[in-house]
Amino acid sequence: MAHRAGSADLPLHGGRVPAWLGERMTRLGTIITEAIVLHYGRDEFLRRLAHPFWFQSFGAVMGMDWHSSGITTSVLGALKRGLSPRAHELGIYVCGGRGAQSRKTPSELIAIAERTGFDGHHLASTSRLVAKVDSAAVQDGFDLYLHGFITTGDGNWVVVQQGMNGERRQARRYHWLSEGLKSFLDSPHAAIEGRDQGIIMNLADARARPSRDAQLELLEDIGPDGIIRELNKIHPSGKAEQIVAQRQMDLPHLVMPMRHEVQEVDVNMRRLHGNLAAAAERGPKDFQELLLVPGVGPRTVSALAMVAEVVHGAPSRFSDPARFSLAHGGKDRHPYPVPIKVYDETIRVMKSAVQKGRLGHQEELLALHRLDEQARRLERYVTGPDLKEIIAGEYNQTRRLGGRSIFGHEIDIEHESET
Incomplete structure (x- = not known):
């Protein structure tokens, strides 16, 4: 059935994504989307977006802050900018956004429907209903401010x-x-991502049907004023017995820490060592001979190994979204500054693979797939340095790789500290 696929609790972060990163996120997010559609189809891409752990990993591999609420806004924004010009070709349409943009979602859907022929009014109604369920039927203390459809x-x-x-x-x-939509009010959520904050009211749970029916009957029998009178009879302590005990469904539930730094507890080191080993042992040979991209070394291939996992990995592979921040760092310097040269090489290789794949030449896309498979094989037995050593190594070469963050270019930051 159609359902809320999962949920995530994330620390609130302010600020904006800098233009130099936003533009790259748009390009890489679009290319990754195309690769998934080429390999697995559009519906599989929707399934990926519906999984909170994959979504967080997707944002992290694009250089966004690995744990913050800003991943949601920036990923949806990057997809809307990147996919909209090619929506008719790919058959994927991104609507909505933050604040005022979210309220324009129904009109966007109707406008797209006029050009494509699907039932825009039905989807517009769906958009409103989904927003209402999470803002009214589920009262958990969070006020909606972003809606992406x-x-x-x-x-x-x-x-x-x-x-x-x-x-x-x-x-x-x-x-x-x-997928398989049957009801918006009988346990529709595929997931809710959030920290446990006590008892919440979820009238969209299937087990809440008796409560919903009782509310309608009560309203019909005694009216709003009668309901107020009955409420006033409840003991002031608020400890009246609950007629229907409710609890949240067992959904994929991601909780990200408040701290900024990436710690070893956040990363599956076995998988990370597999990513790095695949790049070091097979990457340069495979990518020069199969992808025909001279000069792409192990550092870029290690990033590509994580991008390839985002394209090909099963849901169980994304239990540690922080690991994917080791591909291209983060704009806030956690785990390290974004290595611009590596990021641009990743985009160049992925773009080449996808463009040729669209024309029926699958060699480069298959090489990316093999890189992901190699990483999975190696992770069974390889070992490597701890996370602190890996991050220190990235900092040691950050100037050479064009490291950049919201604080500026690393070469400028280091020069200021020296003077």
């Missing part, structure tokens, strides 16, 4: 929306998937 030409869709709790400085992301 991604649909295909076949009318299948995924919704990624986010609410904030300003007092707790946290955000909660909700993922919905249309």
Whole structure:
């Protein structure tokens, strides 16, 4: 059935994505999307977006802060910018966004429907209903401020929306998937990503049907004023017995820490060592002979190994989204500054592979797939340095690799510190 596929609790971060990173996120996010569609189809791409752990890993591999609420806004923004010009070709349409943009989602869907022929009014109604469920039927202390609606030409869709709790400085992301839709009110969520914050009211759970029915009957029998009178009879302590005990569904649930630094507890080191070993042992040979991209060395291939995993990995592979920040760093210098030269090489190799793949020449795409398979084989037995050593090594070469963050170019930062 259609369901909320998962959820995530994330620390609230302010600020904007700098243009130099936003432009690269748009290009890489678009290329990764195309690769997934080429290999697995559009519906599989929707399934990926509906999984909170994959979504977080997707944002992390693009250089966004690995744990922050900003991943949701920046990923949806990058996809909207990158996929919209090619929406008719790919059959994928990205609508909505943050604040005022979220409220334009229904009109965007209707406008797209006029050009494509799918039922825009039905999807517009769906958009409103999904937003209402997470803002009214599920009252968990988070106020919605972002709503992203991604649909295909076949009318299948995924919704990624986010609410904030300003007092707790946290955000909660909700993922919905249309696949097999039966009801919006009988356990529709595929997942809710968030920290346990006590008892919440979820009237969209299937087990809440008796409660929903009782509310309608009560409203019909005694009216709003009668309901108020009955409420006033409840003991002031608020400890009245609950007629229907409710609890959250067991959904994929991602909780990210408040701290900025990436620690070893956040990373599956066995998998990370597999990524690095595949790049060091086979990457340069395979990528020069099969991808015909001279000069691409182990550092770029290690990033490509993680990108390839985002394209090909099963859901169980994304239990540690922080690992994917080791591909291209983070804009806030955690785990290290974004290595611009590596990032641009990654885009160049991926773009070449996807463009040739669209023309039927699969050699480069298959080489990426083999790189991912090699990493999985090696992770069974390889060992390597601990995370602190890996991050220190990245910092040692950050100037050579064009390291950059919201604080500026690393070469300028280091020069200032020296003077």
